[in-house]
Structures are given as C-alpha cells and as structure tokens.
Amino acid sequence: MRRRPFAAPSATPAELATARQAASLLLGYPDEELLARLPLLRAAVAPLPPALAGPLGRFLDHLETTPLAQLQTDYVDTFDLRRRCCLYLTYFTHGDTRKRGMALLQFKHLYSRAGMTLADGxxxxxxxxxLEFAALGDAVRGERLLQEYRPGLELVRVALEERASPWASVLHAVSATLPPVDAADREAVLRLAQQGPPAEDVGLDPYGALPFAPPEFIPQPASGASP
Known part of the structure; x- marks a missing residue:
C-alpha cells in the first residue's frame, strides 16, 4: 500500500513530536503525577497548530475539571472493559493468537535499536x-508503526467518539499527526468493526454483534494536518 509523505506541512517535526508525546502521557492511567504535569502540558500544547492544540487542549480542560477518582474509573471502564477501545495495537491485527507474540517481539526489537527500554510489565x-517511541525514539520508524496499525487506531478513535468519551479528543489529535485515512484503511476499519480481530480455537467474540459506524462516519483528520 502506498503511503503519503511523512507528516503535515503545517506541523514541523518538532511539533509532531510534542503532540505525540503529549498524547502518550494523556493515554496513560490518570494519576497525581499526570495532574501535576498539567501546567507543563498546557505550555507545550498551546503553540501547536490548531488541529493538534485544539483537541489536546479540550482534553486538558477535562482533566482540570474532573476529580481524579472519576478519571480513573472512566479510564478503566473505557479502555480495560471495552474491546473496541483497546489501546494494544497488535490486538486488532492478531487478536489473541500466537502471531501476536511475534509482533510484540518486533516492537521490542525496534525500541531496543533506538535505545528505549520498557518498564517491567x-x-x-x-x-x-x-507514541513515545515516535516522539522520542525514532520518528521515521514510529511513523511507520502508526501507519501500519492505522486501522486499529481509527477503530478506537471512532469507538470513543461513539461513546462521547473525552479521550476521543486525544485520538483525534493522534490521527491529525498522520496523513488522511486512505480507502484501504477505511475498508480495514470496517472489516475490524464487523468481524473483530483474528481468533484461534479459543478466540474472542467478533465485533459483528456490536453496532458500529458506517463508512461515512470515518472522517478525515483535521484539515490543518493534511499533507
């Protein structure tokens, strides 16, 4: 599949890295440390192009106005209990099959080459x-990973939008750091929505039983980030 050139003309590589690093932090489990970083995140996000600063700023507003206990409950309910909101990208391409283990090893190899070490567990x-790898490790290979797993990323984004989840803004910003969704990726998103990830004998229930968006509900990233 042919991909468009890296990034958007309205965002510099440094701005893309800042947006991805901010999104990385905002997609972690909310805790006191994250809340303490809010002023720093505000200062980092504010100068970004509107397609990036807008959605990230909206989520920062949500963090500032929501009690931490509620944030934590909502995070678990959103990302840990709902398959279509799963943040583990190889789940969408490999499900809980043996092939997923090999894919995870490939990720680790890329990180190791960039000098990045994962925390235990x-x-x-x-x-x-x-996103942290793309921001701080290897921008080119990180971009490729995000593009390779773009269908799963977009599936999560639309699922969050369907739920009116505040985290949808963060996924929207992530999508805005990438080229517009092409036809092949749109088709892949729809297949995932209808069939679910691959499964072995003890696989997972398909998504087919769950309502999902029609093709026209998968919008392009904001025009400010179009290549």
Missing part, C-alpha cells in the same frame, strides 16, 4: 508507548 504495542 509494559507491553510494547500500547498506543502510549508507540
């Missing part, structure tokens, strides 16, 4: 980790 395909 941290899986390398979590979107927050991939």
């Amino acid at each position: 941290e899986l390398p395909d979590h979107l927050a980790v991939v």
